Amino acid sequence: MAVTKEEKFPVAKRFDIADVQVSRDATAVKPKIVANVIKKAKRPLLITGGQLLKDEKLVEFAVKFAEKGIPIAATAGSSKPLIEKGVKPVSKTYTLHQITQFLQDEEFKGFDGSGNYDTVVFLGFLPYYLSRMLSSLKHFSKITTIAIDEFYQPHAKFSFTNLTKDRELYYSMLQEVLDNL
Amino acid sequence: MAVTKEEKFPVAKRFDIADVQVSRDATAVKPKIVANVIKKAKRPLLITGGQLLKDEKLVEFAVKFAEKGIPIAATAGSSKPLIEKGVKPVSKTYTLHQITQFLQDEEFKGFDGSGNYDTVVFLGFLPYYLSRMLSSLKHFSKITTIAIDEFYQPHAKFSFTNLTKDRELYYSMLQEVLDNL
Amino acid sequence: MFELKKGAFVVDELRNVSIHIGKIVEEEEEEWEEAGPTPKPGIIELRKWDHKLLERYEPFYAPMQDFCNLCTMGPCDLSMNKKGACGIDLKTAKARLVTIACCIGASAHTAHARHLVDHLIEEYGEDLPIDLGGNVNVEAPVMRTVVGIKPKTLGDLREALSWAEKEIVKVLHSVHIGNEESYFDYESKALHVSMADHVGMEVADIAQIVAYNFPKAEPNTPLVDTGFGIVDVSKPTIVVVGHNVMYARPVTDYLDEQGRLDDFEIAGLCCTAHDMTRYSAKAKIFGPIYYQLRVIRAGLADVVISDEQCIRADLLDACKKAGVPLIATSDAAVRGLPDVSEWPVEKIVDALVSGKLPGVFLPVPEKVGQVAPLVAEAVFRKHGGERKYKFFENDEQLMEEVNKCTQCMNCVFACPHSLRVDQGMVHAQKTGDLSKLAKLEEICIACGKCEQACPKNIKIINVIMRANYDNLYNKTGKTRVGRGPIQDTEIRKVGQPIVFGQIPGVIAAVGCINYPDEMKSIVEILEEFLKRRYIVVTSGCHAMDIGMIKDEEGKTLYEKYPGDFDAGGLVNVGSCVSNAHISGATIKIANIFAMRPLRGNYAEIADYVLNRVGAVGFSWGPYSHKAASIATGFNRLGVPVVVGPHGTKYRRAYIGKPWKKDKWWVYDIKTKQKINIEPAPDSLLVAVETKEEAIVQLARLCIRPNDTSAGRQIKLTHYIELHQKYYGDLPDDWPVYVRSEADLPLKQREELLRILEEQHGWKIDWDKKKIVDGPIRPYDAGFNPTLVEEVYAKYTKG
Amino acid sequence: MFELKKGAFVVDELRNVSIHIGKIVEEEEEEWEEAGPTPKPGIIELRKWDHKLLERYEPFYAPMQDFCNLCTMGPCDLSMNKKGACGIDLKTAKARLVTIACCIGASAHTAHARHLVDHLIEEYGEDLPIDLGGNVNVEAPVMRTVVGIKPKTLGDLREALSWAEKEIVKVLHSVHIGNEESYFDYESKALHVSMADHVGMEVADIAQIVAYNFPKAEPNTPLVDTGFGIVDVSKPTIVVVGHNVMYARPVTDYLDEQGRLDDFEIAGLCCTAHDMTRYSAKAKIFGPIYYQLRVIRAGLADVVISDEQCIRADLLDACKKAGVPLIATSDAAVRGLPDVSEWPVEKIVDALVSGKLPGVFLPVPEKVGQVAPLVAEAVFRKHGGERKYKFFENDEQLMEEVNKCTQCMNCVFACPHSLRVDQGMVHAQKTGDLSKLAKLEEICIACGKCEQACPKNIKIINVIMRANYDNLYNKTGKTRVGRGPIQDTEIRKVGQPIVFGQIPGVIAAVGCINYPDEMKSIVEILEEFLKRRYIVVTSGCHAMDIGMIKDEEGKTLYEKYPGDFDAGGLVNVGSCVSNAHISGATIKIANIFAMRPLRGNYAEIADYVLNRVGAVGFSWGPYSHKAASIATGFNRLGVPVVVGPHGTKYRRAYIGKPWKKDKWWVYDIKTKQKINIEPAPDSLLVAVETKEEAIVQLARLCIRPNDTSAGRQIKLTHYIELHQKYYGDLPDDWPVYVRSEADLPLKQREELLRILEEQHGWKIDWDKKKIVDGPIRPYDAGFNPTLVEEVYAKYTKG
């Protein structure tokens, strides 16, 4: 019923007076794409959040990211299980809120002093909290943001799709990212 | 790149805390569908707007709708060219604003007293003005609204897609609706 | 008699008695009128009246967004009338937003008034008498009616201001999460705070009139130059932007003292322009808000002074790019600039002229008066007096810009008016003909959104302006200087014909410039009424646009119609805050003509106005919060308002349903009965799409239940004529306004009687040419309608 | 001595002299303190201070929507920092929204204060002295500092109120389209109006304390029952909801007079509950805002009295469905109900008990006092005293409801906390085990959005509550009654240890209940600090939740920690408006301990607090506008605030960048030099996600530049310990706080010195175990920091 791209008719497009509301929606991506984007990054960073304290599986995945050489900024206490598993986060003390503020500053040189990050991956956050931070980064920075939480995050540049009844599906998506890194 | 329905992954869905903003977007439809919806209506109504005073072609199309037996509520002075072409609008005096208010009242019995309209088609309005009225009808009535102006109207139930450089394409779409009525 | 003022006193003659004076010592109020039921009303005192209005004129909501995100429990999807996390439903949420908008509007005027009054008391003392000229005895009709005071001095105005501030804060409180559950009650609060807005406006305008000696209700104020092309480009030009004249006024004083007033151009944008001309007729009016970028980008300004409200939020940015120094003056709009209040004048001038600072914040009017001319002159000299810059250096540059366009249409989708910039561009690219672009200039509000959206970074505004430069430059005309209040003597003259209907209506065209159509449409609409000898009143941006549209003979409406508040008159009251004189005039009709007491007697007066005074507000291009609160304030007073289509974005209207017979009734004080009446007026706030629709709607909303037969006949004649002219047929609803054959237009009487008989089943006695049966109610010369139980009781008892 | 009050007088002894008294006669101000630079400041007076803060603590914006639709030129797509039609950019637009939010918050408290003060003056007279008990001489530290007055009577409070109202209106004016161009200046206005908010709160709480004789700074106030299960269900139960106790208070009086206080239960929801218990310790506290639907749907209420703020907007609807009559009392929340002020008590009672009216609007406190008990008793009898209803009639009904669920997950997407209702349902469907649903109850805020979204119309809240009914019913505990201000004597005792750092910090846990985690998390967080002998202060909803969480021994924190404002004390100041006593306490430290003058001396005091007073605000679950303005008001005073993750939805934070070395400096009055300092505190407003993060962040933000070595050592010890405990390692930033080896935790000193040497390149003299080189600055016992030039000048001159 709906008009799709292939048709001869122009596509439907939201615009200002018709209540445009999100100008740039996250591209909902498959795990492989996430892996590709991360691989292309010059200075990637994984930021982990407080949900790692509630979901052991997320810790395991974060550890695997670290093993692939991606530096981790651990927030909200997520450094603790990571450290216990031998990961050395590049940041432990600052909140996601603070880090998001830092990332937007052109003078920020990263936690190691060698330059700001071009691609930031987010794992293990309360969805509403992450949503706000992604919005801030979307509007006020050029950083490529990737949300790989269980919820679709429209303000990210790339995001996993939404959660389902099946949490295993979600874990398998994370695993697929790692497998392709 | 993007996840589409066919994939094994769930679809991306906007929701409240991720800034859901339009809960029900208009289905962007092809002319044939518009014709079908109108044909299925028990009590259809075409409301014409002030742009008929600026575009002679719109008047012609409205006349054709009238010829197909669809009653017309002419607003904003659009009654004048219609009357000149022999159409007798069921309403001439009331503004779209007023009519939209009436339509939302369960006690409204239509301009002929035989009952409220179930399907209302809008032609020839300033897009921002129509957008507001469609929003009101979307939230506060069960009426099926169809926007067949040159602009996509997300608050309608069904809407033509957006305008293009090519106004002739738009006219041909209107003609296609009429041809299928 | 000796007067005790501030402080504590020991009266010498009274040994051992020291008089300790409590903090607030209220003066024994002069008994100028018996106090009515609601002096200084709180939120609930007039709620009953509001509910009367709201039951008839049902609130209509057109949400702009499906969700709410006012608090951190959200965002909440409220679509299809779902409830949010706080329990609010969509209509109530929208009513809350409208209440917020009206609070902002009321705050704007009230804070403006507060700034003025505090400043003027410092300058002129609190005892400066309120003297609005010999013909104005009812000096502050809104304050009298609402607050219940009769202010005699500048200092007295503070009492009204404190009341307004208190009420604004109370109403704003109610929008906090967890207050109203009912949209009716939010609407009542919006009406309340908007009534306070009219108090704020009245305070502000009275204060500046008496302190600055603005025209005092004079109909024949001077005509001043108005339009884009008015300034002598060979003089340094000082441009003032905003709404509060107190900051820029000393410029005139200073130049006058120096005897150099004629060496400069002082021209204004927005309401400060009106008020500068009210202060000195040497000042000129560039135009309304959408001329800001036009004027600055055209390089017409040598210095810009901004104050508050309706100033572009990128003014500093625009000035910087054009190399024009900016002096920001009001604490409402500091613009991130350094405060140079303490700097010596020379240092400020140097910083601005050298470009060390792109702008300064200078809230000291006297210093602004000196700094601005010095800066203007230096900048003018710096540029060698060159003013050849017309948005582009030359035609090549213009065409280069035009040629960048790829017709992507991003601009069209960003434009509030969906202007087809793409088509104008492609036409110019192909043919070199700029006329399609030029045509856009007539609607373009120079908002700049297209430029923000254009991937090619085309200076679209410059292209459009340059394309129409000659016409733009030719937009020069005359505005009659704002006159302030309406005289009591004028009211005495027109009160009866207005109330009885022989003057078919008062059209008050006020507000902003977000028109749906070419600028000249406002003139076309109003001239229809002027020709028909309605009274047309105007103010603010509408009043300026009228001043720059000329007819074939080169005349503006101001030059063709007199400035009297009388049939066929075109009255410019002044700036936005002068709108209080329009509400004031309707109140004065009730008072001076009908002898209704004002003091704290709001409901009775509003009821009087609703039923008897055929005044209709009209805002063809409303955009601001102030326009929202002004309109809502008129509504509470019983004055319907028609808005242009952008007005639907306020999200709320008040639209009655004429077909709901039981909604249209009054108590008749004469017959002591509750009787059904015609639905007149049938809306309190309604939008129209086209100028044709505006004309017809305005005419029909002038009808009032209290019209005499002669009056109704006149009103109906105009309504029917206009409907036929613009809509091609008789109105759908004309019969509802017919109470007897005498109400019918003379020329069409037989034809109409026949229609009533044939199409509507009325009984006609054809011998006498009389209606025997049919009307909602018969005409009764003594008909004395009211919706207010207390008013009914008051006039029926005894 | 005879006192002249209102009116005009003829002094008998003085023939022929009539004394005419001007309108405002200002009393010769008692010279209680030399006036500082900014009494009754306007918008710009403290702008310089704001800019100091904002340059360091840079505003951070997290837009909730990409567009703006505040005016009818919009909607405008502002994404990626595009400008709107008015020229505004995204950050400025967001700063404008924040300013509006703070205006609403400030209005809520100020209007609340206005209602109270006007009402109390009527009841008790304007001369009622402000007496806050023998230990409180600095009675109104906020008013003294901000407004520059020392109120002695109820009547004096009006001066502060008028100032606050004026400033709120001025700031609200500035959000009108076309004002600020700079987000810095909007932030400055938000800070300004939020400072006014603290004045409004202080006025409100002082007024009710003195008029109603609430506890006057007593540490050992009674403990009152708190929680869902507190009421004796065999008694008629009167439930009060809201924030303004003046309407419901007479219920207690009336029952007391009748000797029937013990025959009823009076229990409150939200701040009115606090204030009822401050009036009478027989009143009880059900809980905060998210207990509203819980209590009503559980059928615990026989009558509900609502006043204003933080009440569900569907309260009437909820009461109707539960068959509970509602009495709305405040004009802020009329709820569309008929005004029955003029009706006799019996008629009102009859209408409510019979169900003729589901609710009434009754803004007359005395009548509320009589009506409510009568209605409660009659309704209670009508139901035969039955209270077995537990959200469902029986278990079958519950399971029927559960079985309707299709696991569509609409509820999950609507839920502010994304609670997995679907999983709870399916588990119950499959196993009959409700425990997964029960678990949700601990986070669910009973907002009802899931029910709005559920296509099966499942009463999800009822299901969740019922699933956890036993636990819910067991949520009973004790709250220490709000004590109001902190005593001067207490301040005298703790001033020095706080300023020197030996008391490691003051944690002020205030605000709403939109927690990211189970309710008990607030207790876990605070107990960590109580054990470590920080001072913990609380109020509002946080203070209630603390009162219903018990440890294994059945004790709440109130029962385990004393109510003193001293190390290890847990101080409940009271309701939301009592928060002013917390800002007041920090001010009193500057005044009483450090002898800094208060009168109109805001910048100096705030600067003092920022540099010296290790107080941190904490709002674990902020949701309201009031919470926004309270926090922003603390920020202007130099107090950092930590918010829970929902707090990011306020859209703005103030977050410094510790790695920007040039941002962290002060003037040192002792050495007369501008010197670089450690970034302490490094944020003014920052969100945390987990309780672990809350704990660590609070501890680190307690550090202040002025800490003595002993103090710094204590603070650093806690910070490092907590970081290690919860984050598994040393903090990333601990070295920046080290000025000398004496700052280091004793136990870890060597280890840390080694790390400084090895990882940070510091030079250590290992013989003396001294730091030779490395710190940002050396420790200096006479260090006397300030950011304010005027303060620097004042204390360095002479």
Ligand code: SF4
């Ligand atoms: S105010 Fe109500 S509807 Fe709006 S976001 Fe908050 S909870 Fe949702």
Ligand code: SF4
């Ligand atoms: S956005 Fe720019 S390039 Fe695109 S059509 Fe408009 S003017 Fe041309």
Ligand code: SF4
């Ligand atoms: S500047 Fe003119 S053309 Fe451009 S978006 Fe605004 S109104 Fe449209």
Ligand code: SF4
């Ligand atoms: S009419 Fe509108 S745009 Fe013009 S000055 Fe007044 S508020 Fe501003």
Ligand code: SF4
């Ligand atoms: S206030 Fe500015 S950004 Fe917002 S809708 Fe109006 S023009 Fe657009």
Ligand code: SF4
């Ligand atoms: S919305 Fe209703 S049906 Fe769907 S999962 Fe939630 S409770 Fe079940």
Ligand code: SF4
């Ligand atoms: S009531 Fe509870 S479960 Fe339902 S949406 Fe609100 S917080 Fe979530």
Ligand code: SF4
């Ligand atoms: S703490 Fe928040 S929710 Fe609780 S009463 Fe205060 S403002 Fe309302």
